[in-house]
Amino acid sequence: MPPATAPDTIAPPGHIETGPRGHIEKRLSIIDAAACVFCREGYGGTNIDMIAAQANVSRQTVYNHHGDKEKLFRAVVREVTERINAGLFDTLATFPDRPTDLEADLAAFAVRLTRNCICNRDGKFLRKLIQSEGERYPELFADWRVNGPAKVWSALAARFARLALSGHLDLDDPDLAARQFLALINADLQTAMLLGDDIGDEFLESSARQAVRTFLRAYGKRA
Amino acid sequence: MPPATAPDTIAPPGHIETGPRGHIEKRLSIIDAAACVFCREGYGGTNIDMIAAQANVSRQTVYNHHGDKEKLFRAVVREVTERINAGLFDTLATFPDRPTDLEADLAAFAVRLTRNCICNRDGKFLRKLIQSEGERYPELFADWRVNGPAKVWSALAARFARLALSGHLDLDDPDLAARQFLALINADLQTAMLLGDDIGDEFLESSARQAVRTFLRAYGKRA
DNA sequence: GACAATTTGGACAAGAGCGTCCAAAAATAT
DNA sequence: ATATTTTTGGACGCTCTTGTCCAAATTGTC
Numbered sequence: 001m002p003p004a005t006a007p008d009t010i011a012p013p014g015h016i017e018t019g020p021r022g023h024i025e026k027r028l029s030i031i032d033a034a035a036c037v038f039c040r041e042g043y044g045g046t047n048i049d050m051i052a053a054q055a056n057v058s059r060q061t062v063y064n065h066h067g068d069k070e071k072l073f074r075a076v077v078r079e080v081t082e083r084i085n086a087g088l089f090d091t092l093a094t095f096p097d098r099p100t101d102l103e104a105d106l107a108a109f110a111v112r113l114t115r116n117c118i119c120n121r122d123g124k125f126l127r128k129l130i131q132s133e134g135e136r137y138p139e140l141f142a143d144w145r146v147n148g149p150a151k152v153w154s155a156l157a158a159r160f161a162r163l164a165l166s167g168h169l170d171l172d173d174p175d176l177a178a179r180q181f182l183a184l185i186n187a188d189l190q191t192a193m194l195l196g197d198d199i200g201d202e203f204l205e206s207s208a209r210q211a212v213r214t215f216l217r218a219y220g221k222r223a
Numbered sequence: 224m225p226p227a228t229a230p231d232t233i234a235p236p237g238h239i240e241t242g243p244r245g246h247i248e249k250r251l252s253i254i255d256a257a258a259c260v261f262c263r264e265g266y267g268g269t270n271i272d273m274i275a276a277q278a279n280v281s282r283q284t285v286y287n288h289h290g291d292k293e294k295l296f297r298a299v300v301r302e303v304t305e306r307i308n309a310g311l312f313d314t315l316a317t318f319p320d321r322p323t324d325l326e327a328d329l330a331a332f333a334v335r336l337t338r339n340c341i342c343n344r345d346g347k348f349l350r351k352l353i354q355s356e357g358e359r360y361p362e363l364f365a366d367w368r369v370n371g372p373a374k375v376w377s378a379l380a381a382r383f384a385r386l387a388l389s390g391h392l393d394l395d396d397p398d399l400a401a402r403q404f405l406a407l408i409n410a411d412l413q414t415a416m417l418l419g420d421d422i423g424d425e426f427l428e429s430s431a432r433q434a435v436r437t438f439l440r441a442y443g444k445r446a
Numbered sequence: 447g448a449c450a451a452t453t454t455g456g457a458c459a460a461g462a463g464c465g466t467c468c469a470a471a472a473a474t475a476t
Numbered sequence: 477a478t479a480t481t482t483t484t485g486g487a488c489g490c491t492c493t494t495g496t497c498c499a500a501a502t503t504g505t506c
Binding site for chain 1: 451452453454455
Binding site for chain 1: 263264265266267268269328350351353355356357358359361364368371372399402403405406408409410411413415417419433434437438440443
């Protein structure tokens with residue numbers, strides 16, 4: 001018997017679909033492969049055979065597990081956004097609330113942020129995806145839209161506000177500072193990422209150092 | 224007789240193709256429509272009929288003028304990059320070399336830059352395109368890669384260096400300052416643009432003001 | 447080893463899209 | 477008005493893609 005195909009019924013919001021009980025490793029390897037190919041070729045340019053090949057799986061298996069090209073796409077987006085969000089808040093939790101060396105601590109945090117959330121595979125995928133399919137599938141990213149950048153900003157802003165209160169920073173608009181911090185962090189990476197270059201660690205670090213240095217020139221406590 | 228189709232021979236570099244002598248208005252309207260549809264749907268998701276419809280032209284006419292989907296795509300990219308480059312250097316020429324009110328002048332310049340080069344249709348198109356097709360057609364953007372951001376950075380860096388010499392700024396790395404200036408300029412726009420929102424003028428202006436304010440906090444002459 | 451679930455590969459119909467051909471209509475030039 | 481160029485729309489062949497069906501092979505379980 002072929003495995004139950006993806007159910008027509010829509011899972012209640014918030015409930016995580018258990019999915020058909022095919023071997024889960026295949027299920028994930030398909031999602032991974034699909035993410036890879038969708039990212040490289042775009043939704044329109046992707047065909048199921050590419051995904052099957054990339055996942056080392058027969059085409060039928062792809063259909064067995066995910067039922068539909070669009071369903072597969074949605075599954076991929078869901079998976080990636082979940083991973084990204086998780087990683088993002090994990091990293092945010094490592095913010096230096098009680099810094100010993102503010103500049104070094106902030107730079108290290110910036111490196112973690114860029115490496116684990118922005119420059120990795122998922123980050124690249126999500127960025128690319130939102131830009132290329134965001135207008136065509138607005139519902140798909142509605143969630144990201146409210147839970148993505150806004151949440152990160154405010155979380156980061158809260159940290160900066162505390163650093164201001166504890167006398168480490170001198171700023172009046174923590175939200176603005178948070179946005180500009182992120183912008184500075186990305187300054188050097190933006191262009192490199194646009195073309196899909198892989199980014200070395202030392203580049204990441206020097207980039208973070210320069211960003212933090214400028215950030216502190218603007219918002220640091222004047223001695 | 225049907226108009227001569229796009230020549231197979233590759234035009235010598237630097238030479239601007241005269242192209243088949245079809246009515247030029249149609250030629251341009253097709254390019255414009257194609258840019259619009261390619262931008263919305265991606266290369267793979269676009270079909271010639273959409274473009275023909277958007278341009279109010281029969282499908283055959285599209286083929287008469289540009290011969291091929293890929294040739295058309297290349298023509299569109301060439302057109303857009305040329306327009307972008309032209310606009311970019313036009314705007315760069317308005318940099319406040321002898322500022323009366325540094326903060327206000329820089330902010331006005333930033334508004335011009337964002338409005339005329341980054342947030343307009345061509346800017347959005349090029350960005351989206353480079354991100355979605357940059358890895359698949361690296362040759363297409365090889366030119367942009369060396370003539371695009373690098374040139375803008377160095378041009379801007381030269382201006383900042385002069386402002387430093389004339390005592391308006393306090394910086395040691397003009398290139399870095401240029402990149403960070405651009406990053407700050409884009410800080411607030413990035414997210415709004417990702418989803419294709421149209422951006423109001425007052426948002427553009429307040430965004431530029433805040434960016435310049437922070438930039439000057441970091442690089443301004445300390446009184 | 448026997449049994450069930452899963453995967454595989456190949457064949458298939460239906461449809462979409464590309465690019466071509468062509469003769470009739472419209473626009474433009476002479 | 478006449479000749480030339482451009483545009484049009486429709487029909488066509490071709491290829492690629494989707495999604496389905498199914499019988500055989502593989503894998504995992506008891």
